[in-house]
Amino acid sequence: MIGGPQFPRLTAHNHRVTSPATPDYNCIAWCAGDTQHWWQPGVYWPVVAAADDFGIGVVEQAFAELGYADCGHDISLEAGHEKIALFGSGAFYTHAAKQLPTGKWTSKLGRDVDIEHDAPDDVAGGVYGEVIQTMKRST
Amino acid sequence: MAASTLQPQSSADCRERFNRLAAEWKEKSRFLSNTAQMALLRPYQAIIGMGMPVVPLILEEMEREPDQWFWALESITEENPVRPEDAGNVRQMTKAWIDWGRQRGLMK
Numbered sequence: 425m426i427g428g429p430q431f432p433r434l435t436a437h438n439h440r441v442t443s444p445a446t447p448d449y450n451c452i453a454w455c456a457g458d459t460q461h462w463w464q465p466g467v468y469w470p471v472v473a474a475a476d477d478f479g480i481g482v483v484e485q486a487f488a489e490l491g492y493a494d495c496g497h498d499i500s501l502e503a504g505h506e507k508i509a510l511f512g513s514g515a516f517y518t519h520a521a522k523q524l525p526t527g528k529w530t531s532k533l534g535r536d537v538d539i540e541h542d543a544p545d546d547v548a549g550g551v552y553g554e555v556i557q558t559m560k561r562s563t
Numbered sequence: 564m565a566a567s568t569l570q571p572q573s574s575a576d577c578r579e580r581f582n583r584l585a586a587e588w589k590e591k592s593r594f595l596s597n598t599a600q601m602a603l604l605r606p607y608q609a610i611i612g613m614g615m616p617v618v619p620l621i622l623e624e625m626e627r628e629p630d631q632w633f634w635a636l637e638s639i640t641e642e643n644p645v646r647p648e649d650a651g652n653v654r655q656m657t658k659a660w661i662d663w664g665r666q667r668g669l670m671k
Contacts (some may be wrong), residue, residue: 428622430594431594447628447629447630447631447653448629448653448654449653450596450662451596452596460632460651460652461651461652461653462598462650462651462661463596463654464651465599467598467651468650468651468652475597475599477599478597478598478599478600482658516597516599517597518595518597518600519594519596520596532596533594534592534593534594534595534596535592535593535630535631536594549593551595552594559640
């Protein structure tokens with residue numbers, strides 16, 4: 425189980441670990457369907473970005489390039505669409521989570537494990553700050 | 564600032580300090596995905612501040628366990644041996660840096 429001060433909203437009942445830890449990919453890559461790269465602005469990123477651009481805008485641009493558009497904070501399950509949630513804390517983008525076809529969500533936690541969780545907010549409130557934006561695209 | 568950081572360090576001191584800072588950084592960055600956020604953590608910045616003497620220790624550590632050491636290596640050495648087509652591939656980036664280190668006699 426993942427929890428503690430870094431994830432104060434995770435409980436034994438709202439998430440489960442779904443894969444072992446690996447440094448090969450991060451949450452941004454995971455949401456983009458890529459388990460072969462660690463996505464980083466200026467290094468491996470779908471749009472031109474400076475290596476020291478670390479704000480929420482650069483991750484929003486990346487997912488816009490992948491066909492996603494802003495949908496406010498609507499985390500409902502919509503037929504024909506897939507959704508992601510973007511997180512931020514201070515000046516940084518911190519995390520992205522992706523909705524599964526079941527309506528649950530999946531997160532790669534840094535270089536650590538992947539988890540399935542009930543809602544985006546389950547991984548907020550600690551190291552990832554809060555959900556800043558939700559985006560969706562047609563499937 | 565601790566007096567020890569103002570005095571020349573032996574290689575054993577350097578290794579001990581690196582091991583301590585690396586462990587601290589790994590713990591603090593465990594769940595982070597934003598590389599800039601990871602690199603701005605104090606232990607990582609302290610490792611960069613150790614300069615060239617720490618490069619062999621970083622290479623040794625990343626050979627043992629690949630991780631986001633690329634920012635530090637580029638900052639210290641002002642080099643980047645990673646081929647453009649390997650960018651983002653942690654295993655290939657790690658190999659490029661280890662090969663770079665071996666070519667320069669920084670690793671066994």
